[in-house]
Amino acid sequence: MSSINYSGARPLVKRYHGLVRLTHWLNAVFLVAMIASGLQIYMAYRHFGLRGEPLGFPNPLDGASIPEWGRMGGWLAGGLNWHFAMAWPFVITGLVYLGFLALSGEWRSLLFRPRDIGPAIQMQLYYLRLRREHPPQGKHNALQKAAYTFIVALGAIATLSGFAIYKPVQLSPLTALFGGYELARYWHFVTVWLFLAFTLLHVALVFLVDPGSLRGMITGWYRGRFASHD
Amino acid sequence: MTDRPRGLDRRDFLRLGLVAGPASLVASCGWDGGAVLEPKLRAFSRVNDWVGEKLWHSSSRLAPEYPVLARTAAANFPSYSITYNKTGSFPYPPDPEGWRLNVGGLVRKPLALTRPMIEALPRVTYTVKHHCVEGWTAIATWTGVPVSAISALVEPTPQASYLRFDSFDSQYYNGWDLKSAMHPQTILAYAYNDRPLGMNHGAPLRLYSPVKLGYKLTKYLTAMTFTRERPGGYWEDQGYPWLGGI
Numbered sequence: 001m002s003s004i005n006y007s008g009a010r011p012l013v014k015r016y017h018g019l020v021r022l023t024h025w026l027n028a029v030f031l032v033a034m035i036a037s038g039l040q041i042y043m044a045y046r047h048f049g050l051r052g053e054p055l056g057f058p059n060p061l062d063g064a065s066i067p068e069w070g071r072m073g074g075w076l077a078g079g080l081n082w083h084f085a086m087a088w089p090f091v092i093t094g095l096v097y098l099g100f101l102a103l104s105g106e107w108r109s110l111l112f113r114p115r116d117i118g119p120a121i122q123m124q125l126y127y128l129r130l131r132r133e134h135p136p137q138g139k140h141n142a143l144q145k146a147a148y149t150f151i152v153a154l155g156a157i158a159t160l161s162g163f164a165i166y167k168p169v170q171l172s173p174l175t176a177l178f179g180g181y182e183l184a185r186y187w188h189f190v191t192v193w194l195f196l197a198f199t200l201l202h203v204a205l206v207f208l209v210d211p212g213s214l215r216g217m218i219t220g221w222y223r224g225r226f227a228s229h230d
Numbered sequence: 231m232t233d234r235p236r237g238l239d240r241r242d243f244l245r246l247g248l249v250a251g252p253a254s255l256v257a258s259c260g261w262d263g264g265a266v267l268e269p270k271l272r273a274f275s276r277v278n279d280w281v282g283e284k285l286w287h288s289s290s291r292l293a294p295e296y297p298v299l300a301r302t303a304a305a306n307f308p309s310y311s312i313t314y315n316k317t318g319s320f321p322y323p324p325d326p327e328g329w330r331l332n333v334g335g336l337v338r339k340p341l342a343l344t345r346p347m348i349e350a351l352p353r354v355t356y357t358v359k360h361h362c363v364e365g366w367t368a369i370a371t372w373t374g375v376p377v378s379a380i381s382a383l384v385e386p387t388p389q390a391s392y393l394r395f396d397s398f399d400s401q402y403y404n405g406w407d408l409k410s411a412m413h414p415q416t417i418l419a420y421a422y423n424d425r426p427l428g429m430n431h432g433a434p435l436r437l438y439s440p441v442k443l444g445y446k447l448t449k450y451l452t453a454m455t456f457t458r459e460r461p462g463g464y465w466e467d468q469g470y471p472w473l474g475g476i
Binding site: 036037041042044045047050051052053069071072073074076077078080081082084085166167168169170171172181182185 | 261262264268271272274275278282286287288291293294302303305306307308359361362363364365366367368369440441465468469470471475476
């Protein structure tokens with residue numbers, strides 16, 4: 001071994017369990033399908049609120065036309081059939097992922113808890129260049145925990161609001177929880193844009209801050225800046 | 231360290247497949263699979279119908295009722311018909327004086343009911359929310375006779391598993407599962423907001439139920455037929471979910 005041993009500087013560690021990687025990429029595919037078919041469905045009635053009674057919540061896309069490349073299914077029936085078919089693998093993938101987190105104890109390194117508030121502020125100071133050195137972290141820093149907790153909660157809200165508008169009579173208590181059918185439909189639509197905003201930030205941070213994590217999420221093996229493991 | 235094998239290895243093939251599969255699909259029929267996947271999606275929609283009928287639908291759960299004040303202004307309550315979309319005028323019964331609702335199929339006592347006969351039957355009035363498959367909602371009061379009451383008159387045979395509703399609106403028709411049809415809020419309506427049903431809402435008689443999407447609520451009724459085989463429907467035959475239960 002005469003050549004420089006880079007692996008000595010940054011150890012190669014097994015980072016992501018196969019189930020995490022599988023559900024991560026499956027989720028990416030199903031989420032795209034859910035959003036695109038959902039936008040096709042939105043095209044059929046591009047407003048919120050009862051007929052003649054606008055909801056009064058902001059919707060910059062009121063009456064807007066979604067470009068064809070952003071839609072799936074071709075027409076309302078096609079969009080519905082895609083949406084209700086993809087909902088199954090989307091929800092199952094999410095449940096498998098959550099089940100894995102619960103059984104493996106991995107949730108501890110992902111769930112944002114009150115004690116993470118201080119470290120989250122320190123991380124934010126570091127990103128704002130108000131703090132010189134990167135705060136110590138485990139597998140994920142406090143801001144990452146906040147982001148990954150948020151996205152799981154968002155997935156749950158998207159799913160539940162989806163059921164609330166799928167069966168507003170049979171699941172009327174759930175629909176009422178969202179403030180009724182019209183509001184549930186609104187929240188369901190809002191989750192689309194939160195998902196897209198998260199994904200843009202998520203992908204940008206992977207490439208800007210920790211490109212090694214992309215390899216980690218594909219192969220499971222990680223050799224990057226944040227090798228520490230809890 | 232071993233030398234990398236020359237040519238394509240197993241991984242390369244996997245990568246190639248991952249890219250080539252979707253790419254050829256997109257190239258041949260649009261990125262959503264278009265006509266190739268459409269029949270498979272329709273077939274899968276039947277799974278959701280089954281779950282919707284067996285699991286979600288409760289025979290006793292009633293759709294919430296609203297105060298009369300909550301009604302959507304009549305001018306804002308959409309109304310459409312296939313005939314209207316085609317010709318610009320609402321469908322008109324071929325023989326208005328001779329109009330009857332023919333109730334038959336797998337029944338012991340087939341009936342032909344006139345409007346006065348139907349209005350003499352026990353009536354149900356409710357103010358409920360209408361859910362259109364497009365996503366809009368509107369509230370109105372409907373008055374009519376429960377389908378279950380008509381069913382009791384004609385006595386369906388044990389072989390009857392579905393109900394087919396026919397209309398004089400350009401062959402518009404629907405198929406219903408019996409469980410939803412016998413729901414206490416499923417009615418044959420002859421009044422909208424306390425007034426006789428207008429031509430725009432399906433006069434002389436229409437199907438109404440707050441537990442189904444609007445496209446299941448056949449207007450301009452001519453017949454109600456108990457069947458053994460599952461009937462299709464005007465929109466359902468074109469790809470809309472068959473059950474349409476909410």
